[in-house]
Amino acid sequence: MKQEYIISAYSENHIGLLNRITIIFTRRKVNIESLTVSESALAGISKFTIVVNEEKGKVINIVKQIEKLIEVLKAFYHTNEEMIFQEIALYKVPTQALMESDQIEKMIRSHNARILEITKEYTVIEKTGHKEETQALFDGLNQFGVLQFIRSGRIAITRSPIEKLSEFLRERDALFSKLEAKEK
Amino acid sequence: MTTKKEIKNSPKETIEITGSEAMIRSLVAEGVETIFGYPGGAIMPIYDALYDFGHHVKHVLVRHEQGAVHAAQGYARVSGKVGVCFATSGPGATNLITGIADAMIDSTPLVCVTGQVTSGLLGTDAFQESDVIGISMPVTKWNYQITSPDEIPEAIAKAFYIASTGRPGPVLLDITKDAQFGKLQFAYEKCTKIRSYVPEFPTDKKHLKKAADLINSAQKPYLIYGQGILLSGAEKELLSFIEKTGIPAASTLLGISALDSDHPLNMGMLGMHGNYAPNIKTNECDVLIAIGMRFDDRVTGSISTYAKQAKVIHIEIDPAEIDKNIKTEVAILGDAKHTLRLLTTLLEEKKHTEWVNEFLVARNKEEEKVIVHDLNPSKPGMTMGEVVRLSTNLTDNKAVIVTDVGQNQMAAARYARFSQSRSWVTSGGLGTMGFGLPAAIGAKFGAPEKEVILFAGDGGIQMTVQELGTISQEKLPVKMVVLNNDFLGMVRQWQELFFEKRYSFTEITSPDFVKLADAYGIPAATVSERKNLEAAMKTMIDAKGPYLLEVKIEQEDNIFPMVPAGASVSGCILGTDEM
Numbered sequence: 001m002k003q004e005y006i007i008s009a010y011s012e013n014h015i016g017l018l019n020r021i022t023i024i025f026t027r028r029k030v031n032i033e034s035l036t037v038s039e040s041a042l043a044g045i046s047k048f049t050i051v052v053n054e055e056k057g058k059v060i061n062i063v064k065q066i067e068k069l070i071e072v073l074k075a076f077y078h079t080n081e082e083m084i085f086q087e088i089a090l091y092k093v094p095t096q097a098l099m100e101s102d103q104i105e106k107m108i109r110s111h112n113a114r115i116l117e118i119t120k121e122y123t124v125i126e127k128t129g130h131k132e133e134t135q136a137l138f139d140g141l142n143q144f145g146v147l148q149f150i151r152s153g154r155i156a157i158t159r160s161p162i163e164k165l166s167e168f169l170r171e172r173d174a175l176f177s178k179l180e181a182k183e184k
Numbered sequence: 185m186t187t188k189k190e191i192k193n194s195p196k197e198t199i200e201i202t203g204s205e206a207m208i209r210s211l212v213a214e215g216v217e218t219i220f221g222y223p224g225g226a227i228m229p230i231y232d233a234l235y236d237f238g239h240h241v242k243h244v245l246v247r248h249e250q251g252a253v254h255a256a257q258g259y260a261r262v263s264g265k266v267g268v269c270f271a272t273s274g275p276g277a278t279n280l281i282t283g284i285a286d287a288m289i290d291s292t293p294l295v296c297v298t299g300q301v302t303s304g305l306l307g308t309d310a311f312q313e314s315d316v317i318g319i320s321m322p323v324t325k326w327n328y329q330i331t332s333p334d335e336i337p338e339a340i341a342k343a344f345y346i347a348s349t350g351r352p353g354p355v356l357l358d359i360t361k362d363a364q365f366g367k368l369q370f371a372y373e374k375c376t377k378i379r380s381y382v383p384e385f386p387t388d389k390k391h392l393k394k395a396a397d398l399i400n401s402a403q404k405p406y407l408i409y410g411q412g413i414l415l416s417g418a419e420k421e422l423l424s425f426i427e428k429t430g431i432p433a434a435s436t437l438l439g440i441s442a443l444d445s446d447h448p449l450n451m452g453m454l455g456m457h458g459n460y461a462p463n464i465k466t467n468e469c470d471v472l473i474a475i476g477m478r479f480d481d482r483v484t485g486s487i488s489t490y491a492k493q494a495k496v497i498h499i500e501i502d503p504a505e506i507d508k509n510i511k512t513e514v515a516i517l518g519d520a521k522h523t524l525r526l527l528t529t530l531l532e533e534k535k536h537t538e539w540v541n542e543f544l545v546a547r548n549k550e551e552e553k554v555i556v557h558d559l560n561p562s563k564p565g566m567t568m569g570e571v572v573r574l575s576t577n578l579t580d581n582k583a584v585i586v587t588d589v590g591q592n593q594m595a596a597a598r599y600a601r602f603s604q605s606r607s608w609v610t611s612g613g614l615g616t617m618g619f620g621l622p623a624a625i626g627a628k629f630g631a632p633e634k635e636v637i638l639f640a641g642d643g644g645i646q647m648t649v650q651e652l653g654t655i656s657q658e659k660l661p662v663k664m665v666v667l668n669n670d671f672l673g674m675v676r677q678w679q680e681l682f683f684e685k686r687y688s689f690t691e692i693t694s695p696d697f698v699k700l701a702d703a704y705g706i707p708a709a710t711v712s713e714r715k716n717l718e719a720a721m722k723t724m725i726d727a728k729g730p731y732l733l734e735v736k737i738e739q740e741d742n743i744f745p746m747v748p749a750g751a752s753v754s755g756c757i758l759g760t761d762e763m
């Protein structure tokens with residue numbers, strides 16, 4: 001059964017890693033619903049967060065293939081329930097519309113959104129939330145004509161108390177010492 | 185012709201040299217003795233440096249870059265070392281891709297070095313610029329573009345470490361011309377660790393114990409092994425394992441030669457054109473022990489009917505192979521040699537006489553229905569099987585057998601006999617026609633003391649036949665047998681069996697192979713009658729230099745047994761009458 005999974009991968013910050021990772025999906029004809037890459041809590045280590053709608057078996061296979069890449073430290077997969085996640089959206093609406101009624105203002109309040117910039121011509125509104133939430137605000141604002149709209153890829157964090165990566169790096173250090181011991 | 189420059193053996197001391205010289209010195213530091221390659225504009229500085237180091241490293245000039253990479257593969261397979269090849273940018277580099285893909289799927293360690301346009305021109309569609317990093321990404325274990333001379337030693341050290349450790353594979357280094365020309369302070373240090381890469385995992389003792397319990401209590405245990413045995417050098421450990429436990433064993437196409445063909449527990453080969461017993465017994469055993477193999481679809485047939493009755497134990501170095509195709513009861517991550525050694529100590533001494541006998545009964549069935557006719561044909565036309573068997577009989581099962589792809593390959597896999605490890609070279613996962621001839625060149629450089637015999641089809645040999653030029657220039661004593669059936673035989677077989685004999689574009693003509701060889705100065709002969717075969721084969725084997733023997737084969741012979749595509753291994757058939 002297909003469902004949404006969040007794949008997180010930690011890698012060295014090297015040229016070409018994004019390409020190496022995405023071709024794993026392309027080859028299996030799996031569509032990437034959303035993707036974000038940025039530096040993790042540890043300097044020099046990038047974190048990829050990739051959302052797919054797929055069967056579990058395929059996701060496991062993909063995660064193993066990602067992990068097989070030389071420069072990838074570790075990859076995980078989670079269901080939405082296992083993670084806390086957010087997306088951010090920006091909306092540009094005509095300032096005129098904001099002036100003419102209090103509807104937009106009410107919407108901003110009720111959606112917990114905020115205004116980033118107001119000029120004579122346009123106002124930029126920002127909202128973070130799940131896709132349904134950012135979409136709901138879009139649908140609301142669009143009654144007044146949204147001039148521009150952009151939604152980010154998903155970022156996500158596990159519900160476990162410690163960052164998985166630091167746990168993992170500790171394990172890996174232990175593994176390397178074990179392997180070195182075997183060689184001796 | 186070269187000049188001589190000495191390499192002093194003090195790796196700690198740094199010297200100022202060019203990137204090109206650093207490249208050659210780094211390769212020498214990695215123990216490289218043979219490079220297969222072809223020059224061109226973007227790699228000229230490296231070739232210039234090579235001119236000074238001919239006494240440290242031998243360069244073999246091929247006739248096409250595909251030849252270079254297949255030769256490097258053949259070299260790696262027989263020697264266990266990393267195969268190395270050079271090509272220029274653009275077309276030189278793209279010509280390598282087939283071989284790199286082949287090495288990737290067959291886990292062959294390679295380091296391929298390609299020249300690249302000057303770094304300032306990258307991305308400008310410069311002359312002979314192609315995005316080799318992008319193109320080779322999906323078919324390399326790792327690749328890297330070097331744009332500055334001081335990256336060279338470290339990149340090479342990493343390349344060799346990655347290519348040769350864990351599950352081996354091809355690595356490509358693309359080096360811009362300015363990085364070859366530029367200078368650096370050179371010192372070489374081998375790579376021993378990359379924090380993001382774990383070549384092998386330590387053996388999990390719990391899983392080991394669980395596997396041992398399963399094997400000890402099994403009534404009908406069956407061991408199947410792949411190239412992992414050869415790659416980890418676990419031949420002895422495999423032997424101890426089966427001899428202690430009395431468990432019958434069969435090999436994948438790439439595992440051939442890891443176990444003596446004559447060993448009483450060696451049941452032969454698995455797969456689509458494998459032996460009958462190994463295939464059908466897969467669906468009758470109670471514990472299936474798979475070592476260093478990946479359950480390729482040519483081995484499993486239909487997955488949904490594969491070994492459903494058995495508890496599967498998978499010993500494998502690559503975590504991505506575990507549970508990929510076949511769900512396991514116990515998976516032990518790790519290298520085959522180490523794992524087998526530990527596992528064998530936990531096993532009870534046994535003899536599974538009745539169970540082994542069941543294999544022999546099935547073997548007899550294949551013997552009667554297939555093998556007798558292949559080896560002692562009643563028809564006048566020669567079979568591939570008899571030619572292959574004669575060659576290994578005449579060489580005491582000690583020759584390195586290299587094949588191309590198609591019926592010739594399957595006949596060689598089925599009828600060649602082996603007594604020595606790493607004496608079988610074939611293109612498995614990719615099934616690359618044209619692999620054979622250049623791979624045989626590489627194999628001869630990798631094992632000069634051994635007889636190297638190539639079996640190729642009339643179709644496949646024509647895909648890389650230009651490498652006769654390399655053999656000629658090197659005066660390389662490779663023995664080549666062209667099994668000529670005037671057809672793209674394997675495809676014709678499928679057309680006969682599954683496409684109502686509609687022979688669509690599988691009739692193929694060939695040049696006069698004797699004249700062709702003669703044009704290259706290579707002695708050759710052709711045989712069309714059985715009575716002349718043995719003498720002709722002896723002449724070939726006795727030849728001091730290269731020799732080509734064309735054997736005219738019965739045109740429409742088929743390879744059996746066969747597990748038809750998508751069928752179950754228990755549906756392995758022995759002839760057309762069973763279809």
Ligand SMILES: Cc1ncc(C[n+]2csc(CCOP(=O)(O)OP(=O)(O)O)c2C)c(N)n1
Nearest residue numbers: 590591592617641642643644671672673674
């Ligand atoms: C590069 C490449 N192209 C096409 C094929 C498909 N193919 C597999 S076997 C075969 C026929 C090979 O004919 P030949 O070399 O004469 O060998 P035979 O089967 O007759 O022994 C073909 C065309 C392939 N494996 N590789």
Ligand SMILES: [Mg+2]
Nearest residue numbers: 641642671673
């Ligand atoms: Mg043929």
